[in-house]
Amino acid sequence: MNIYYAPLEGITTYLYRQLHNKYFGGVDKYFTPFISVFPDHYIKKRDEREIDPANNEGMKVVPQVLANSSKELVWIFKKLISMGYDEVNLNLGCPSGTVTAKGRGSGFLKEPDKLEIFFDEVFDALSDDAKMLSVKTRIGYLDASEMEHLSEIYAKYPIKELTIHPRIRKQFYKGVPDMEVFEKALMMSSCPVCYNGNVFTLDDYNKINDRYGYQEGSDLHDVSNGLKEGSADNKISSVMLGRGIVADPSLARQIKGGSHMDKAEFKEFRRALEAMYKENLKDGNNVFNKMKEMWFYMSQSFEGSEGYIKNILKSKSYAEYLAAANTLEGNCDIKSGPNASPVSF
Numbered sequence: 379m380n381i382y383y384a385p386l387e388g389i390t391t392y393l394y395r396q397l398h399n400k401y402f403g404g405v406d407k408y409f410t411p412f413i414s415v416f417p418d419h420y421i422k423k424r425d426e427r428e429i430d431p432a433n434n435e436g437m438k439v440v441p442q443v444l445a446n447s448s449k450e451l452v453w454i455f456k457k458l459i460s461m462g463y464d465e466v467n468l469n470l471g472c473p474s475g476t477v478t479a480k481g482r483g484s485g486f487l488k489e490p491d492k493l494e495i496f497f498d499e500v501f502d503a504l505s506d507d508a509k510m511l512s513v514k515t516r517i518g519y520l521d522a523s524e525m526e527h528l529s530e531i532y533a534k535y536p537i538k539e540l541t542i543h544p545r546i547r548k549q550f551y552k553g554v555p556d557m558e559v560f561e562k563a564l565m566m567s568s569c570p571v572c573y574n575g576n577v578f579t580l581d582d583y584n585k586i587n588d589r590y591g592y593q594e595g596s597d598l599h600d601v602s603n604g605l606k607e608g609s610a611d612n613k614i615s616s617v618m619l620g621r622g623i624v625a626d627p628s629l630a631r632q633i634k635g636g637s638h639m640d641k642a643e644f645k646e647f648r649r650a651l652e653a654m655y656k657e658n659l660k661d662g663n664n665v666f667n668k669m670k671e672m673w674f675y676m677s678q679s680f681e682g683s684e685g686y687i688k689n690i691l692k693s694k695s696y697a698e699y700l701a702a703a704n705t706l707e708g709n710c711d712i713k714s715g716p717n718a719s720p721v722s723f
């Protein structure tokens with residue numbers, strides 16, 4: 379099974395990815411937070427840094443892009459391939475109002491006819507290279523019943539891998555993933571499928587793997603050769619984890635048979651991250667705000683840490699933040715066993 383670190387805007391920037399890979403690893407592919415492509419072939423300076431190969435050395439990184447015009451997508455795709463990337467991921471999941479209002483991210487899902495024309499144009503323009511395009515999708519904009527038609531559309535194209543996050547747009551990241559719709563989409567897919575959503579613990583992962591993973595010895599396990607032979611089946615090639623790895627940075631490593639993080643290791647990682655942000659972010663306030671984004675997800679990893687985490691999130695200066703984070707570290711042990719699973723099947 380391939381293990382992917384999900385794109386998380388504001389968290390999994392190249393600075394974070396570098397350190398996560400150095401201290402914990404276990405991740406087969408890191409996806410960049412989405413890169414918006416503007417008309418006239420322009421991306422932000424911040425995003426140029428995300429895709430600079432020098433910032434992504436030593437790990438497999440897949441740039442993710444947000445686009446709804448074939449011209450924009452073809453331009454960024456070609457640029458990324460010429461920089462040495464062998465996969466580009468299209469975001470069809472972002473639920474943010476500013477994104478969906480422009481018909482991008484999950485906003486594109488409410489216009490399936492337009493989406494189909496877009497794919498026709500993209501796959502036509504990219505011809506053979508199009509097999510390096512992967513897609514990350516939700517199961518609908520307004521309703522999960524939309525996924526059936528969306529699955530028919532996806533099945534028409536040689537998509538490298540389809541990541542399915544089984545929620546609709548208005549759920550954002552709340553509620554339980556709709557496994558029934560996921561299973562139907564998996565059956566309908568003509569390309570390798572990656573599952574994404576609410577995998578927070580090793581237990582959660584094992585449930586997904588037991589139910590949908592290829593078992594040992596299966597020659598369909600590896601997607602590195604491209605499309606699976608034959609028609610759709612009910613096995614997944616990969617699992618993508620987001621918040622679960624932020625909360626427990628050793629989760630991917632554990633899935634690969636490695637150890638659970640210990641406190642000394644976490645302390646080193648945290649300090650390295652703070653130092654890296656201090657060195658790279660111009661505005662000092664950004665340093666503790668960035669760290670707060672990570673801590674927001676971390677109560678799962680520390681015993682009895684809720685109150686301490688609240689203090690971290692309330693901090694208004696770097697000094698206040700540091701004091702609150704140190705207090706948590708001094709008072710809370712790292713949880714060792716698998717946590718209660720919020721995933722239900």
Ligand SMILES: Cc1cc2nc3c(=O)[nH]c(=O)nc-3n(C[C@H](O)[C@H](O)[C@H](O)COP(=O)(O)O)c2cc1C
Nearest residue numbers: 384385386387411412469543575576577619620621
């Ligand atoms: C703070 C935050 C930022 C996110 N940014 C992106 C993004 O840039 N691109 C994307 O495709 N998904 C983004 N997502 C969605 C995640 O990639 C993932 O699909 C979602 O969190 C569900 O997976 P999880 O339950 O393992 O976290 C974001 C989610 C969160 C919580």
